Amino acid sequence: MTLPPVDEASLVRDRRDLHQHPELGFQETRTATLAAERLQQLGYAVRTKVGRTGVVGVKGDGGRCVLLRADMDALPIEEANDVPYRSRHAGRMHACGHDGHVAIGLEVARRLAATALPGRVKFAFQPAEEISDGAGAMIQDGVLAAPAVDAAFGIHLWNTLPVGTIGVMAGPVMASVDQFEITIVGKGGHAAMPNLTIDPVLAAAHVVTALQSLVSRRREPFEEGVVSVTQLAAGHAFNVIPDRATLRGTVRTFGGRFFEDAPSLVEHTARGIAAAFGAEAKVEFHRLTRPLVNDPSMTEIMKGVAEEIVGKERVLGGIRTMGGEDMSYFLQRVPGCFAFVGSARADGTSSSHHSPTFDIEEAALTIGAELLTRTAVRYLGA
Ligand SMILES: [Zn+2]
Ligand SMILES: [Zn+2]
Numbered sequence: 001m002t003l004p005p006v007d008e009a010s011l012v013r014d015r016r017d018l019h020q021h022p023e024l025g026f027q028e029t030r031t032a033t034l035a036a037e038r039l040q041q042l043g044y045a046v047r048t049k050v051g052r053t054g055v056v057g058v059k060g061d062g063g064r065c066v067l068l069r070a071d072m073d074a075l076p077i078e079e080a081n082d083v084p085y086r087s088r089h090a091g092r093m094h095a096c097g098h099d100g101h102v103a104i105g106l107e108v109a110r111r112l113a114a115t116a117l118p119g120r121v122k123f124a125f126q127p128a129e130e131i132s133d134g135a136g137a138m139i140q141d142g143v144l145a146a147p148a149v150d151a152a153f154g155i156h157l158w159n160t161l162p163v164g165t166i167g168v169m170a171g172p173v174m175a176s177v178d179q180f181e182i183t184i185v186g187k188g189g190h191a192a193m194p195n196l197t198i199d200p201v202l203a204a205a206h207v208v209t210a211l212q213s214l215v216s217r218r219r220e221p222f223e224e225g226v227v228s229v230t231q232l233a234a235g236h237a238f239n240v241i242p243d244r245a246t247l248r249g250t251v252r253t254f255g256g257r258f259f260e261d262a263p264s265l266v267e268h269t270a271r272g273i274a275a276a277f278g279a280e281a282k283v284e285f286h287r288l289t290r291p292l293v294n295d296p297s298m299t300e301i302m303k304g305v306a307e308e309i310v311g312k313e314r315v316l317g318g319i320r321t322m323g324g325e326d327m328s329y330f331l332q333r334v335p336g337c338f339a340f341v342g343s344a345r346a347d348g349t350s351s352s353h354h355s356p357t358f359d360i361e362e363a364a365l366t367i368g369a370e371l372l373t374r375t376a377v378r379y380l381g382a
Helices: 008-020 029-041 098-113 134-140 200-218 257-276 296-310 327-333 363-380
Strands: 045-048 055-059 065-071 120-126 151-162 171-174 176-185 225-234 244-253 280-289 292-294 336-344
Touching: 008 098, 008 363, 029 045, 029 055, 029 098, 029 120, 055 098, 065 098, 065 327, 065 363, 098 120, 098 151, 098 363, 120 134, 134 327, 151 296, 151 327, 151 363, 171 336, 176 200, 176 257, 200 225, 200 244, 200 257, 225 257, 244 257, 257 280, 292 296, 292 327, 292 336, 296 336, 296 363, 327 336, 336 363
Parallel strands: 065 120, 065 151, 151 336
Antiparallel strands: 045 055, 055 120, 171 292, 176 244, 176 280, 225 244
16 A cells, blocks of 8 residues: 655644644634544545534544544643744643644545545544543544544654654553642631631641652552642731631542542541641542553554654653543543654753743654554554
8 A cells, every 4th residue: 555655844834833823622613623624625524513622534434443633722821932833822822732733633634535445544633632621522422433433543742752753652651630629627816826726727738748648658669659739828918827728739640559549548638637637628539531551452553653664763662651641531442552752852952841932843743644644554454
């Protein structure tokens, strides 16, 4: 089978156009319209408004169905790059590389439209990855059905890997994301008479410290886990002990016992510590995303393709992150693989994801497009 060559100019053009018009989660109307129009022109059967602003395109009938996913949303960040394709919208920026994912998805769709395939390919242009809701919304709207999806693949442009490398491995590669909020209710009063109060600030300080002991003392040492308290709020005056304090934070795991136990560990710790101070802790715990787990045989397919594209020695195992990714919702339901496509400068000076100076090496777009195109073709057995 011969595939049409990657159109590098069009990939860069698309990515820069999308970069200038970033849209936040579930507001990706311009991006979705662009994706839907392109897919239609290419002859795909298109469904819009799948998961609110999501777009689905299907080609082929009979045989297995492979889903390729591209997330579309940007972040509420003011771009600090001085480039011709800088964001045209104040306070919004493609600072995670999803502009590149959409451009890659469109290029893969173009190449596969021109190719006879022994099966079906389904594109999911997904909204709202950054707020972890988009994949679930698309699944609820039937993206994995009619035709039923047999396998799913995706990529993330990755600025901790130099361009020309690909990170791919079986098993968990991105973490579960939990969010917790703890309100410590005490009794306010005069700062000079603490004995007449129940100080929620002091209790909160102990809760923060005690939560750190979950990773060091309650987690099985061979499991991965992070607990971070990231917000702490209490009081409004230097001489008043407030009546409550709130803390918020996140738990990250790769699954296993610590993942299962985290909600009760956080709750029992907060309540127990607060009680020791005579205060009360109210705990809200939300599971946002599950760990993203790559299927071993699907990983073999994608890894083999990656080795052909960049060479065996430039395909890296062991690339994992405690960041979250709602591609995990797809991979929880169908086998598949999610790979990291290096997009950083070789000298290691590229900014990290979600930073106002984030940018990618655009040569990574071609590698990403090759990887997804050939993975789909190989999976379908063409
Ligand atoms: Zn991101
Ligand atoms: Zn991302």
